[in-house]
Amino acid sequence: MDLTTGEYQALVEFSPNMIWRSDADGKLNYFNKTWLAFTGRVPGQEQNEGWKERVHPEDLDSYLKVCREALNDQKPFSIQYRHKRHDGQWRWLHSQAAPLFDNKGEFAGYVGTCFDVTEQLEGERLKEHALTDSLTGIYKRRYFEERLEQEVERARRHKIGLSLALLDIDNFREVNQEFTQGAGNKVIKTVASIVKSNIRGHDIPCRVGGDEFGVILPHTQRKDAVHVAKRIREILESTTIMYERRQIKVTGSLAVVAFNNERDAGKLIQKARRLIFDSERAGGNVVKAA
Incomplete structure (x- = not known):
């Protein structure tokens, strides 16, 4: 049995992963509850350009470059970058996104997911240091x-x-x-x-x-x-x-x-x-x- 639109929305809203969506111009217009809980902000603070305020200054340019290149080609992309959590800590996120197309086949934006990989990267760093x-x-x-x-x-x-x-x-x-x-x-x-x-x-x-x-x-x-x-x-x-x-x-x-x-x-x-x-x-x- 296929899921209803409401069921899809519930899955997205309460997913353990941070989920976002952008329009065809690349402006972010949706963030699920997990994203908002991570940042400690409300949708109005994150939408359009607001989310950039929480990206680490050293990572922002490279993140935007990857996004622009993907947007031009309407292709999937993934990147790791640092994002400020609600408690002020910088956390490493793995972000990946896929293009969306409407019923006419027109490009409609992106849907993306992020998950915290800080502990994983730290473990890899310690292992690398040991070897x-x-x-x-x-x-x-x-x-x-x-x-x-x-x-x-x-x-x-x-x-x-x-x-x-x-x-x-x-x-x-x-x-x-x-x-x-x-x-x-x-x-x-x-x-x-x-x-x-x-x-x-x-x-x-x-x-x-x-x-x-x-x-x-x-x-x-x-x-x-x-x-x-x-x-x-x-x-x-x-x-x-x-x-x-x-x-x-x-x-x-x-x-x-x-x-x-x-x-x-x-x-x-x-x-x-x-x-x-x-x-x-x-x-x-x-x-x-x-």
Whole structure:
């Protein structure tokens, strides 16, 4: 049995989500009880442009830009932004909207819904903080090992390419001894930046030790991973790091291994570390591959 208009109105009015509607010009003309309870305002305060007063100033321009672009194309849109709650707290809302069309097929405006995602985002931020190295902004060893295990299993199951690259900074202890720990930290950050800037968006860079970095390269054959490692080595060698008006030059020993049906991720890491040892024994600043 179809719902009546009154039943639809009741569902909207008492929905646990905040619901709004706009006209064809993009002006908001309806807010349900949940929205009004969240803001602590009455419909007249929210209608037309009034709702903008409660959007965080840093988010308003980007929100309006998304709305304008969607309105021009009469397409759905979604965005996350901060909105002031009735108690004065800024809350993160996830807003999504769909276009409305009348019986003649003419565009009639939007209907949208919002829900509070503040706790969800905070949880994600805390999880990201726990997995991310504070100095470099890339993942820590724990995430590296977990993710590599997942990628090894995926490569085995689907018979797809997977490569792993490791990088050790050559003579890093001497850098710390000569220039102090502050200089060592700057070297670490610079190397991390070089690594991040020379891999693809879906590759996974990690700091797996004090001066050791790893890059997981899904869907990548050995020769392509070697090309990436050589580029990183060359850029690192040509980079001059300035610290307190002094120049620091560092190089790296790199190893590249391709997945060859190893039993687990640990075997792949062991193979790469043996190559790192060979690289360092050869004087460093070289890429070894297997």
